[in-house]
Amino acid sequence: MNALPFFQNIKNALTAGGTGGLTWHLHASLSQKKWQFTRDEIHKELMKGLKITAPQKIQLSKPEQSQVETIKSKELVLIGASAGWMMSTPWLEEFSLINAYDIDPLSSVLFHINHGKALKRKGIKVKFHTLDAIHHLDQVLSSHPNAYIWFDNVLGQHRIRLRNADLANAQLKIIQLRLKGRVWGSVHDLYSGPSTLKEHLGVQEYPKSVSVVRLDNNTENQARVLYNSQEMGLEKGRQTFLKELGASRANGAWLDHETSNLFPVKTQLTWTGWAFKPGYYHCLEMGWVTPTLK
């Protein structure tokens, strides 16, 4: 008998390589109120995705009717679902079938506790898969050819799990190529680090979210962005928002999660704050990619 998968499952249930597991579930369950702002911002972004229709080529029966029609997919693939601590139930209710992927074997039970009742009431089927869905992305995509794909705060964890920033950066850069032709979106960490923002009467301080569109694929020092519709260098936009999030030189450097090239240029993005723990914030990036029909 090969005991490796068993021990791997135990490890993933405990920490999921520093990206989840029991420690995440405990922390997330106790932080719901402090994270409400971020959860609301994620909800708004998720709802934007529903306006995108998944284009698929459909051959109609009569040749003269043979044309490209667009239909709306009602199937969702959720990667890094965990227990859906930051996930919006009303958004999940928009789908008829949800295939959720996570390496953490505890996720399934906890996801059902958090969202199962509402989804069951609406007759929405949820299938859970304990799998490394980034390593097996091609298999996941081909198993659900018509589904929306949502990376649920998992891609920014890739460098933490791999413990290798260069390798994570290289793998993440090609994710958009592997997803070509699909409706997909992601919320992920861009940066994280020590913050001077405070809590007042149990309510965490948050700056307003900003809209960002990257204008080219140049390196970070040279790339241009529209930051709240104003053109500037990516580096300046980054420094402006991290300052709003309470970053300061005196407090120490922020971690780069190697995700700044994930989305294709011109994607409409939102940057928002996440008060992960006292004195430590994350800058989250989120957005949707609309496929083009060829």
Ligand SMILES: C[S@@+](CC[C@H](N)C(=O)[O-])C[C@H]1O[C@@H](n2cnc3c(N)ncnc32)[C@H](O)[C@@H]1O
């Ligand atoms: C920050 S948590 C996600 C939080 C989740 N979206 C929520 O709202 O509760 C990251 C999750 O990604 C999972 N994960 C990390 N790498 C993964 C991979 N390669 N494939 C599938 N799941 C992964 C972890 O087990 C963890 O549950």
